[in-house]
Amino acid sequence: MSGQPLNLEGDIVELTRAICDIESVSGNEKELADAIESALSNYSHLEIIRDGDAIIARTNFGHASRVVIAGHIDTVPVAGNLPVKLLPMEREQVLWGRGTVDMKAGVAVQLKLAATLDKTNTDVTWIFYDHEEVDASLNGLGRISRNRPDLLDASFAVLCEPSYSQVEGGCNGTMRADIITRGLKAHSARAWMGKNAVHAAADILNRLETYETAEVEVDGLVYRESLNAVVIKGGIATNVIPDECTVTVNYRFAPSKSAAEAEAHIREVFEGHEVVITDSAEGARPGLDLPEAAAFVAATGSVPRPKYGWTDVARFSALGIPAVNFGPGDPNKAHSDDENVPVSQIFACEAALRTWLTAS
């Protein structure tokens, strides 16, 4: 694809296919960022700013209000599923391949609208950013918020993350903790001289097995929580009684809870055990009671749902900007080897956003 300019005004399915076929696994976004920058710079109604491999395209129509519409251009590693194929499925056509769901179909919608909407009812900041699929410290949106926080100023934000082209509001928080048991080393030939820390972890796993997950209503949406062991590790050699065992748990908690409340809950569940909190990110309330969000839901004709996964809407939430997920694709297909998006959802997303941005 190298060198072939992107056609932002043609068929959106072809545009999705074109940007999927420019491989852009996290860290390798440059070629796609170059193509996006080059294509958008043809439009005089857009001011183009580049920050690393993130491209920001802003309208400056002079409206009192401004919205951000953002999407990441990187993907998880390719799994033999490029180039993208257009396949007939049972009842519909799909684009099949890496990035189609997470989230180049959404990026294609952004690109087409950025290019073709030279009149809107609000100013728009289109953001195409890098490094979303890797360590949070590398996240392009995070980098922009540190380098140029003014570029994120808005009264409302939309992330075109896959959500069946329906509004998914807010997101659960996430916290990781190590639950640790300690024992006493001994040679396994004389096991009774030691104390087995792995055996002691039975109690931790039993509590996880019998843990009852909560469903929590926040601003009218019901968030499903979960608490799971994600890693377990104990023992240093096959002839030594383990003196330490660590169960790493991941708690996904409703956005109505603070990190402090989540931590208190984890400590309560594992009372009597050593608990070390290792990682924490609060969720984002859906904020659908805010007028900007309500207007977006009405304009797109959506039935809002809760978002379970942590997404960058939480970054906007932390900046005080209400934000929702709205993009084509089934989020459960993200990262999967059979990642594919129904083309109908790409059209639906484009139409809904166009309606919202041009309604008088």
Place this chain on the structure above:
Amino acid sequence: MSGQPLNLEGDIVELTRAICDIESVSGNEKELADAIESALSNYSHLEIIRDGDAIIARTNFGHASRVVIAGHIDTVPVAGNLPVKLLPMEREQVLWGRGTVDMKAGVAVQLKLAATLDKTNTDVTWIFYDHEEVDASLNGLGRISRNRPDLLDASFAVLCEPSYSQVEGGCNGTMRADIITRGLKAHSARAWMGKNAVHAAADILNRLETYETAEVEVDGLVYRESLNAVVIKGGIATNVIPDECTVTVNYRFAPSKSAAEAEAHIREVFEGHEVVITDSAEGARPGLDLPEAAAFVAATGSVPRPKYGWTDVARFSALGIPAVNFGPGDPNKAHSDDENVPVSQIFACEAALRTWLTAS
């Protein structure tokens, strides 16, 4: 110490100290093997054979019977505990430092007796071998049994492994198995779409926690068995529900049981779970009912005890040669950072073996 010849006829405590101070962590036995070979070659009643870094010294007095007296010359890594110190403890003097217990005090006894006993009531094959503290495939005694099985011919064998200078007979067998649970991967934000294999391991740990160990009498000695998790491992990332968890267990079983019986027991304990046997070595019956062993116990005035750890007596047992452990030191101090041997036990071991080999 390099270059300083070993004095095999002087004080045995000084000899122990000298060979401890020639560092010989497994793989680095050459200097000590050279010193032993050089010192023993001064004695015309000994035939010296070298195999790698193992030294074999044989008497050929023409007796109808022959015994093997063997010990390994390597140690586990040094822990800041060399050179050896002679320390006063509460009620006795000890030699303190790496190798004093496992098993250079025993090797010193062998060396002194090999040099000074130019008349014995049986022919003796003294063996000083390498690579006992590492993977069994490298074991010097195993290598000799493959290269020169004739050198191990004997009616009885003594290993000078630490056993408080008392007879410890036979050894438990050892078997390792992986007990595996399987689940279904999912993103931890949508945990309910997966099946957590680590949670499922609760059942395995519960069975280990409530497992009742057996004590089994074999040839008059009581062997204590054990079944322990030695390693647990599950999970590939902190945002993925684990689809596999492996608990590695180590079963130490009485020498009256075959490997097949031990395997059947493990499969019964973990019935309903996937079990993969990864490693197995049968134990050795103490054989104290055999006349050679009974004579040894009588001559050394020992109260025989069972040996729990697997030692190279099992190699002799497999060759049909009755064998016992008999050497200075507390086996629980082997490999420990405060490894130390009471000098009284070194003298006791030397005296007992001298009595046995010279009784008329």
